Amino acid sequence: MKKTAIFFGVNSLTDEIVENYSSQLDLLYIIDNNSKYWTGGGEFFFNLRVEPPSDRIKSADYIIIVATAYRGEMEMQLRTEFDISSDKIIYLPWPNKLEDYVGKFPKILAITLGADSCINSCLMCPQHIERPHTSCWLDLDILKKAVSEMIHEDSIFVISCMSEPLLAPNLLDAIKIIREKKPKSQIMIDTCGSVYDEKVMEELFKYINKIKISLNVITAEDYRVLMGTDNFDAVVSNIWKSKSYIDTHNLDVTIIVQISKFKKLKYSEYYQFAKQFKDKGIWVHLNDIYDFNAFPKFGELSSKLKNEGFEPVLEVKQGRYPCASLFGSFNLVEDGCYYPCHYVSSHGMSHVEDKVYSLGAASQTTLNDVCEQLGSLQEMHLKDDYSCLICRDCNAWTLGIEYFRHKLTAFKG
Numbered sequence: 260m261k262k263t264a265i266f267f268g269v270n271s272l273t274d275e276i277v278e279n280y281s282s283q284l285d286l287l288y289i290i291d292n293n294s295k296y297w298t299g300g301g302e303f304f305f306n307l308r309v310e311p312p313s314d315r316i317k318s319a320d321y322i323i324i325v326a327t328a329y330r331g332e333m334e335m336q337l338r339t340e341f342d343i344s345s346d347k348i349i350y351l352p353w354p355n356k357l358e359d360y361v362g363k364f365p366k367i368l369a370i371t372l373g374a375d376s377c378i379n380s381c382l383m384c385p386q387h388i389e390r391p392h393t394s395c396w397l398d399l400d401i402l403k404k405a406v407s408e409m410i411h412e413d414s415i416f417v418i419s420c421m422s423e424p425l426l427a428p429n430l431l432d433a434i435k436i437i438r439e440k441k442p443k444s445q446i447m448i449d450t451c452g453s454v455y456d457e458k459v460m461e462e463l464f465k466y467i468n469k470i471k472i473s474l475n476v477i478t479a480e481d482y483r484v485l486m487g488t489d490n491f492d493a494v495v496s497n498i499w500k501s502k503s504y505i506d507t508h509n510l511d512v513t514i515i516v517q518i519s520k521f522k523k524l525k526y527s528e529y530y531q532f533a534k535q536f537k538d539k540g541i542w543v544h545l546n547d548i549y550d551f552n553a554f555p556k557f558g559e560l561s562s563k564l565k566n567e568g569f570e571p572v573l574e575v576k577q578g579r580y581p582c583a584s585l586f587g588s589f590n591l592v593e594d595g596c597y598y599p600c601h602y603v604s605s606h607g608m609s610h611v612e613d614k615v616y617s618l619g620a621a622s623q624t625t626l627n628d629v630c631e632q633l634g635s636l637q638e639m640h641l642k643d644d645y646s647c648l649i650c651r652d653c654n655a656w657t658l659g660i661e662y663f664r665h666k667l668t669a670f671k672g
């Protein structure tokens with residue numbers, strides 16, 4: 260009997276793939292709940308979303324082909340919603356060409372608004388071990404300069420903070436500066452969502468495109484252990500408050516709820532929990548988390564997580580691969596310096612003496628010059644050279660492995 264191939268993951272669906280495979284297909288099925296988060300391509304395909312004929316998918320006559328960067332989530336979805344075991348799934352190479360990004364002026368700028376003692380004390384965060392000694396906030400003149408130097412009008416700005424950004428004193432001014440300098444940009448704010456000041460939120464929703472709320476877990480009990488506070492119900496309530504305000508005022512703001520992939524998470528419970536949001540147009544992103552040995556200084560977070568029963572699904576791989584973060588999380592930090600990825604600042608490594616991890620102070624250099632340095636680092640990674648000071652001891656590269664696992668074979672020839 261003729262077999263049918265099914266594609267999942269719209270981000271990954273390129274013309275090339277369609278051309279190569281469509282003649283062999285009986286059914287082309289497109290599903291993705293997160294594509295909008297990463298690329299504009301997803302928005303194009305999103306309207307094509309249809310529900311799959313689950314009785315056909317379950318049939319033994321079908322081959323399931325998956326092309327996605329969200330392999331873990333797709334695998335879970337197939338298993339829980341369609342009862343398809345992973346041995347029936349064939350994965351296609353992630354089709355983006357890594358080399359296309361080398362030395363290119365970045366389209367994404369991660370901006371860390373400041374560092375302060377956080378209201379939470381997450382087991383996976385350096386704040387659990389060491390709080391910032393003093394508050395420090397990004398100078399808005401430096402921000403203006405950096406945003407002006409971003410050459411792409413449709414740049415993406417990802418705003419976070421080494422504490423709760425919704426409490427950052429420079430938040431609204433920073434957002435307004437970005438919107439004024441780059442009216443066509445995408446602005447996303449990354450928050451834990453524990454607070455909801457109506458005045459701040461209503462102002463914020465006028466300017467941003469996306470708000471990502473890191474809930475991380477699906478029960479109040481797990482939240483208490485992982486995040487160190489009793490704010491689970493407050494965060495869920497704030498998600499709904501945000502949704503209600505956005506809908507009532509007809510604003511084009513996407514809400515993304517982020518849940519972390521720990522081994523203890525039961526897929527069926529996750530889907531049940533996520534469904535309440537997805538059904539109302541709130542995106543849910545199942546996020547890989549890695550064992551936090553990222554920098555040796557914070558190695559103990561890894562054992563703390565495991566001791567409390569929060570073992571990440573993702574394990575540190577043997578060997579070494581280029582780091583995806585180096586290609587997409589270029590970071591302006593509250594100290595006014597650029598760093599090659601946001602892991603350096605989110606681990607407080609931007610506070611080390613002499614700024615040894617920095618690519619330069621924004622006030623004294625141009626983004627163009629900094630990008631040349633970034634390009635050199637990217638090239639080093641692609642040549643399997645991880646000797647640079649920043650990346651040498653870091654293991655956060657593990658997070659992006661799904662992007663490059665297949666690609667590398669081709670790249671390295």
Ligand code: SF4
Binds near residue numbers: 379381420421423
């Ligand atoms: S992960 Fe975020 S919310 Fe949690 S303690 Fe760190 S800064 Fe605060």
Ligand code: SF4
Binds near residue numbers: 602
């Ligand atoms: S290896 Fe670590 S420090 Fe280097 S780019 Fe990746 S996340 Fe950043």
